[in-house]
Amino acid sequence: MSGYDQIPERLAAVHARIAAACARAGRSTDDVRLIAVSKRHPAEAIEAAYAAGQRDFGENYVQEMRDKLHLLSEGGGCEQLRMRFIGRLQRNKAGQVVECGCAVDTVDSERLARALDRRAGEASTTVEVLLQVNIGREPQKAGVDPEEAPALAQVLAGLPSLRLRGLMAIPPAAVPGQGGVVDVDATRRHFAQMRALTRELALPELSIGMSADLELAVEEGATMVRIGTDIFGPRPD
Numbered sequence: 001m002s003g004y005d006q007i008p009e010r011l012a013a014v015h016a017r018i019a020a021a022c023a024r025a026g027r028s029t030d031d032v033r034l035i036a037v038s039k040r041h042p043a044e045a046i047e048a049a050y051a052a053g054q055r056d057f058g059e060n061y062v063q064e065m066r067d068k069l070h071l072l073s074e075g076g077g078c079e080q081l082r083m084r085f086i087g088r089l090q091r092n093k094a095g096q097v098v099e100c101g102c103a104v105d106t107v108d109s110e111r112l113a114r115a116l117d118r119r120a121g122e123a124s125t126t127v128e129v130l131l132q133v134n135i136g137r138e139p140q141k142a143g144v145d146p147e148e149a150p151a152l153a154q155v156l157a158g159l160p161s162l163r164l165r166g167l168m169a170i171p172p173a174a175v176p177g178q179g180g181v182v183d184v185d186a187t188r189r190h191f192a193q194m195r196a197l198t199r200e201l202a203l204p205e206l207s208i209g210m211s212a213d214l215e216l217a218v219e220e221g222a223t224m225v226r227i228g229t230d231i232f233g234p235r236p237d
């Protein structure tokens with residue numbers, strides 16, 4: 001559990017990488033939001049990042065997210081924290097995610113969308129969502145195939161309690177936390193395809209980029225990058 005005292009420096013280093021990539025691409029740093037992925041790290045790690053100015057966080061597992069949000073609300077002091085759910089969501093957990101008041105970045109089916117919409121409607125709230133695209137068409141990855149995105153986007157736009165804001169993708173070979181080896185050309189091509197699709201659908205947000213491919217993502221138009229390892233260190237088992 002040690003090492004969380006390095007979070008402020010690590011956050012600063014990630015911001016510097018984003019700024020350098022923005023400069024290369026002629027973009028404003030205001031247009032790239034850093035999502036700190038805190039999965040498997042304790043609530044104290046979130047508190048440390050929050051104290052260093054971080055406001056947007058991402059979690060992958062519903063129960064873990066609920067437990068941490070509960071601890072953080074008891075502790076007080078993280079009132080401006082914004083949470084995003086970035087993991088695989090089962091329909092029977094839709095209500096729990098709505099209760100958390102988080103955004104959902106991994107909507108990839110009409111059935112999941114309708115479950116979320118119904119729960120949000122019952123709770124008299126709206127849920128911000130991203131549509132997840134399986135840009136590399138990998139059988140083991142979640143997300144719709146790129147050509148199916150427009151039809152699902154249209155369904156999402158018609159659901160009264162969901163607010164579709166953009167697209168999310170994890171490119172081939174990107175294994176969270178296993179950074180290191182990135183096929184630069186292929187990743188850039190996949191990110192560029194995601195940007196084209198986001199434009200075609202006239203959506204404002206594009207969530208691509210993790211610790212290992214952050215620069216490429218920013219250069220190719222990411223408006224959100226999801227960084228875990230390079231902020232919090234290796235995830236505890």
Ligand SMILES: *Cc1c(COP(=O)(O)O)cnc(C)c1O
Pocket residue numbers: 037039060086087170175176177178179210211212226227228229230
């Ligand atoms: C874990 C995870 C990340 C963060 O990955 P790192 O390589 O640790 O930066 C980003 N996106 C998703 C969907 C993840 O599951």
